[in-house]
Amino acid sequence: MTKQTTQAPLGSPAIALPPTSVVTLKINGEERQLHIAPWTTLLDALREYLDLTGTKKGCDHGQCGACTVLVDGRRINSCLTLAVMQEGADITTIEGLGTEQNLHPLQQAFIDHDAFQCGYCTPGQICSAAALLTEGKAKTTAEIRELMSGNVCRCGAYTNIVAAIEEVLTTQKVQRHE
Amino acid sequence: MSTTNYIGKPTSRVDGPAKVTGAAKYAAEFNVPNLAYGYVVSSAVTKGKITKIYTDEILAIAGVLQVFSHENVPSLAWLDRSYKDDVAPGGSPFRPLHSAEVKFNMQPVAVVVAETFEVARYAASLLRIDYDVVEHATDLEAKRDDGYKPGGGKTGWMPPPAPRGNPNDALQNAAHRVEGEFIHQAQHHNPMEMFATTVEWLGDKKLKVYDKTQGAFNSQQYVTKIFGLSKDNVQVISKYTGGGFGSGLRPQYQLFLAVLASLELKRSVRVSLTRQQMFSFGHRPHTLQYLALGANEDGSLAAVHHHALAETSQFEDFTENVVNWSGMLYQCDNVKLTYELAKLDVFTPLDMRAPGAATGSFALEIAMDELAYKAGLDPLEFRLRNYAARDQNADKPFSSKKLRECYHEGAAKFGWAKRTPEPRSMRDGSQLVGWGVGGGVWDASQQKAAASASLNVDGKLTVKSGSNEIGTGTYTIMTQIAAETMGLPLEAVTFELGDTALPEAPLQGGSWTAASVGSGVKAACDALGEKLLKLAQKMEDSPLKGVTYKDVQFVNGQIRLYSDPTQAVVIRDILPANGQEKLEADGSASPDMARQSQYSLHAHNAVFVEVKVDEDLGTVHVTRVVNAVAAGRILNPKTARSQVLGSVVWGISMAMMEESVMDHGFGRYMNHNYAEYHVPVCADIHDIDVVFVEEEDDIVNPLGVKGIGEVGLLGVAAAIANAVYHATGKRIRNLPISIGKLL
Ligand code: FES
Numbered sequence: 001m002t003k004q005t006t007q008a009p010l011g012s013p014a015i016a017l018p019p020t021s022v023v024t025l026k027i028n029g030e031e032r033q034l035h036i037a038p039w040t041t042l043l044d045a046l047r048e049y050l051d052l053t054g055t056k057k058g059c060d061h062g063q064c065g066a067c068t069v070l071v072d073g074r075r076i077n078s079c080l081t082l083a084v085m086q087e088g089a090d091i092t093t094i095e096g097l098g099t100e101q102n103l104h105p106l107q108q109a110f111i112d113h114d115a116f117q118c119g120y121c122t123p124g125q126i127c128s129a130a131a132l133l134t135e136g137k138a139k140t141t142a143e144i145r146e147l148m149s150g151n152v153c154r155c156g157a158y159t160n161i162v163a164a165i166e167e168v169l170t171t172q173k174v175q176r177h178e
Numbered sequence: 179m180s181t182t183n184y185i186g187k188p189t190s191r192v193d194g195p196a197k198v199t200g201a202a203k204y205a206a207e208f209n210v211p212n213l214a215y216g217y218v219v220s221s222a223v224t225k226g227k228i229t230k231i232y233t234d235e236i237l238a239i240a241g242v243l244q245v246f247s248h249e250n251v252p253s254l255a256w257l258d259r260s261y262k263d264d265v266a267p268g269g270s271p272f273r274p275l276h277s278a279e280v281k282f283n284m285q286p287v288a289v290v291v292a293e294t295f296e297v298a299r300y301a302a303s304l305l306r307i308d309y310d311v312v313e314h315a316t317d318l319e320a321k322r323d324d325g326y327k328p329g330g331g332k333t334g335w336m337p338p339p340a341p342r343g344n345p346n347d348a349l350q351n352a353a354h355r356v357e358g359e360f361i362h363q364a365q366h367h368n369p370m371e372m373f374a375t376t377v378e379w380l381g382d383k384k385l386k387v388y389d390k391t392q393g394a395f396n397s398q399q400y401v402t403k404i405f406g407l408s409k410d411n412v413q414v415i416s417k418y419t420g421g422g423f424g425s426g427l428r429p430q431y432q433l434f435l436a437v438l439a440s441l442e443l444k445r446s447v448r449v450s451l452t453r454q455q456m457f458s459f460g461h462r463p464h465t466l467q468y469l470a471l472g473a474n475e476d477g478s479l480a481a482v483h484h485h486a487l488a489e490t491s492q493f494e495d496f497t498e499n500v501v502n503w504s505g506m507l508y509q510c511d512n513v514k515l516t517y518e519l520a521k522l523d524v525f526t527p528l529d530m531r532a533p534g535a536a537t538g539s540f541a542l543e544i545a546m547d548e549l550a551y552k553a554g555l556d557p558l559e560f561r562l563r564n565y566a567a568r569d570q571n572a573d574k575p576f577s578s579k580k581l582r583e584c585y586h587e588g589a590a591k592f593g594w595a596k597r598t599p600e601p602r603s604m605r606d607g608s609q610l611v612g613w614g615v616g617g618g619v620w621d622a623s624q625q626k627a628a629a630s631a632s633l634n635v636d637g638k639l640t641v642k643s644g645s646n647e648i649g650t651g652t653y654t655i656m657t658q659i660a661a662e663t664m665g666l667p668l669e670a671v672t673f674e675l676g677d678t679a680l681p682e683a684p685l686q687g688g689s690w691t692a693a694s695v696g697s698g699v700k701a702a703c704d705a706l707g708e709k710l711l712k713l714a715q716k717m718e719d720s721p722l723k724g725v726t727y728k729d730v731q732f733v734n735g736q737i738r739l740y741s742d743p744t745q746a747v748v749i750r751d752i753l754p755a756n757g758q759e760k761l762e763a764d765g766s767a768s769p770d771m772a773r774q775s776q777y778s779l780h781a782h783n784a785v786f787v788e789v790k791v792d793e794d795l796g797t798v799h800v801t802r803v804v805n806a807v808a809a810g811r812i813l814n815p816k817t818a819r820s821q822v823l824g825s826v827v828w829g830i831s832m833a834m835m836e837e838s839v840m841d842h843g844f845g846r847y848m849n850h851n852y853a854e855y856h857v858p859v860c861a862d863i864h865d866i867d868v869v870f871v872e873e874e875d876d877i878v879n880p881l882g883v884k885g886i887g888e889v890g891l892l893g894v895a896a897a898i899a900n901a902v903y904h905a906t907g908k909r910i911r912n913l914p915i916s917i918g919k920l921l
């Protein structure tokens with residue numbers, strides 16, 4: 001039998017916690033104020049403090065893409081940034097892309113192509129795809145696959161995800177040429 | 179013309195809008211007032227005893243409310259049976275925070291509850307714990323000689339049938355023989371949504387529990403029995419589950435911890451697990467399989483020997499049907515099947531998509547490929563020659579079996595006829611091309627399920643059953659069944675699930691939901707239909723007077739006579755005409771055991787795979803897959819296709835990537851995160867084609883459905899391994915087929 005202690009003793013006095021402060025975030029076009037400590041991630045700020053639970057947590061480590069949101073039009077993993085770092089930025093979450101009554105073309109295409117099953121990765125996939133469209137780098141199926149590979153779908157809906165994005169991409173192209 | 183026939187139509191998901199807009203709420207997303215957060219502390223050691231927990235240091239941190247551990251858990255239910263859930267295997271279920279004893283690595287040893295998630299997480303990271311550590315054993319390969327025949331097992335487990343014929347002599351005398359060992363490591367379900375429970379404290383020990391589960395009723399009975407609460411006081415809600423794959427069949431420990439903390443603190447509490455902690459409970463067990471097959475000169479199977487040794491925990495005997503399939507997929511008179519377990523210091527394994535069959539079919543279908551080569555036959559032709567027309571295990575006819583059609587239709591779609599048999603004979607530029615085939619068989623089962631149906635005066639129908647939606651399309655197919663049965667437009671129908679306040683439905687698993695809950699929904703709607711007909715007959719000048727339920731059909735918003743469809747009553751008019759606001763009916767359905775027990779009820783599939791291998795780099799790409807499935811009636815080809823697409827992705831994952839790598843020195847899975855536990859991403863998935871072979875079956879259940887969630891995974895990993903052999907001449911029997919094994 002061996003003795004094992006997991007950690008060194010804590011220094012005393014007890015650890016001081018970071019103080020909370022007022023952080024103002026611009027989310028889906030609306031200014032929102034919240035009292036949070038600086039160690040709060042953007043993802044937790046959305047889900048736990050603002051009740052914007054459309055943005056999902058699948059790993060909290062930047063490994064799955066479920067937490068993808070748009071910051072100034074760019075897709076980022078919201079679990080890898082602190083909320084305070086995004087003051088002044090334009091943040092768009094899935095709730096800002098469309099509503100059940102007024103779906104974004106990608107949301108409609110995801111429904112039409114059955115591009116999800118459990119739906120848990122879906123908001124991240126759609127936000128990611130929205131940025132992919134504006135980035136303008138993906139032109140072929142292979143490029144869509146490559147550039148959507150930061151978003152894991154454990155249900156394995158990839159075939160339909162690609163089909164949905166392709167459809168929106170082609171319609172956009174057609175519209176641009178008209 | 180009927181406009182309300184929905185069954186069998188490719189219908190878009192009715193819960194689609196909620197899912198694509200983020201409106202669908204999962205367990206950790208109910209932000210109830212005054213919520214506290216629990217963060218789980220996982221054991222750093224694998225086996226031993228906790229000697230001290232330095233709780234005081236943590237309680238001194240501002241915002242920390244309490245630290246729960248075995249030291250301060252109140253006295254709870256004592257008997258093992260109180261901790262048994264619906265699918266608990268034989269043995270003694272794990273009790274969180276029960277004693278100082280540590281039985282497996284990352285065992286939950288404490289939960290720190292604080293005002294915010296951030297404080298709970300931070301404080302949990304600081305909690306010091308002293309352990310006395312004893313030696314652990316986590317290596318199945320070191321336990322080859324310690325296997326034992328499991329006793330009780332769990333629901334659904336069938337001990338392998340007794341040997342038939344003369345398996346030893348037959349193997350010895352066979353013209354062609356293959357034998358080998360087949361291995362896969364532990365695999366973890368890893369649904370996208372991590373396990374979480376939000377307990378809303380409603381005062382006076384009344385709880386509303388939002389749980390991630392595949393069975394709200396299972397969670398409810400678990401909580402009520404352990405904490406001595408009445409069912410009226412514990413409502414479990416699970417409207418959306420972010421993936422299950424079996425992981426939610428048993429209540430996970432965050433449920434216990436959240437309920438405990440809520441009851442003790444008299445406050446609402448949420449406990450979410452981390453992705454790392456998703457590796458601290460049930461998993462597909464590490465399994466070693468030995469297969470020996472023999473064939474006669476004419477290519478018929480002479481003998482099948484299949485043995486499996488699987489890991490289980492020290493406290494429960496987790497069993498799955500691994501070897502049984504090998505006695506029924508092909509015709510063979512000399513068969514020996516055996517199954518053993520070995521105890522390790524790990525958590526009890528858990529059903530994971532196509533449990534047992536995914537494991538068994540991987541080995542059997544590779545061995546069949548090897549034997550086909552030995553016998554000089556095309557692997558598809560070899561399978562056709564050994565087609566089983568009857569289930570020899572059970573000695574019963576199949577209620578229906580269209581596997582032959584799966585072979586033919588799949589092969590035609592894939593272009594199998596163009597395959598040249600020799601390994602390394604097909605190329606695409608510098609890449610080697612390989613084509614492989616595999617397949618499998620899976621149970622079609624039905625459980626008892628209840629439902630209720632209620633029609634409102636405005637013509638809206640609400641149907642309820644406490645089932646689950648884990649991504650399989652339950653909301654959608656139940657809405658289709660209800661709408662068609664009542665002859666109402668889809669938009670007029672709402673289906674509710676995932677709530678213990680609703681009629682009871684079985685766990686969402688075993689591919690039985692469509693058959694079970696679907697039959698329950700149909701029964702409730704039929705009961706409502708009969709009541710509605712009676713009311714319609716009371717209407718003035720009713721053309722339906724004097725007829726019975728059998729004489730009418732519900733279609734296009736009307737009840738009309740089969741014999742003369744012009745004689746009809748508009749459904750919307752019936753309640754107002756009778757001065758009624760609402761009409762309700764209950765129904766439930768159970769399998770017709772007397773009829774079903776005379777048959778073997780199974781779904782089948784055949785899968786064809788193309789791989790391209792870059793020999794210099796050892797990389798394999800699965801470029802094309804055709805999966806032909808015979809699973810009875812397909813209620814919704816759109817969602818069913820997605821189920822099979824997902825299964826193929828799972829098969830690719832199993833073949834090429836998935837492996838929970840145990841460091842036996844620590845007794846811990848070392849790749850316990852989403853970056854190192856590999857699953858396919860978008861770029862890994864190429865063309866996948868799904869073929870549904872028509873199969874009519876009125877024995878399996880009145881709806882004729884066999885379930886589609888699991889069968890599509892069978893044989894995929896084997897077909898890939900067989901394709902890799904065809905491409906490279908290298909036979910890989912140890913999954914995953916990683917680069918190193920090919921170089
Ligand atoms: S939760 Fe942010 S990447 Fe997984």
Ligand code: FES
Pocket residue numbers: 115116117118119120121122152153154155156157370420421649
């Ligand atoms: S839809 Fe379930 S993880 Fe993508």
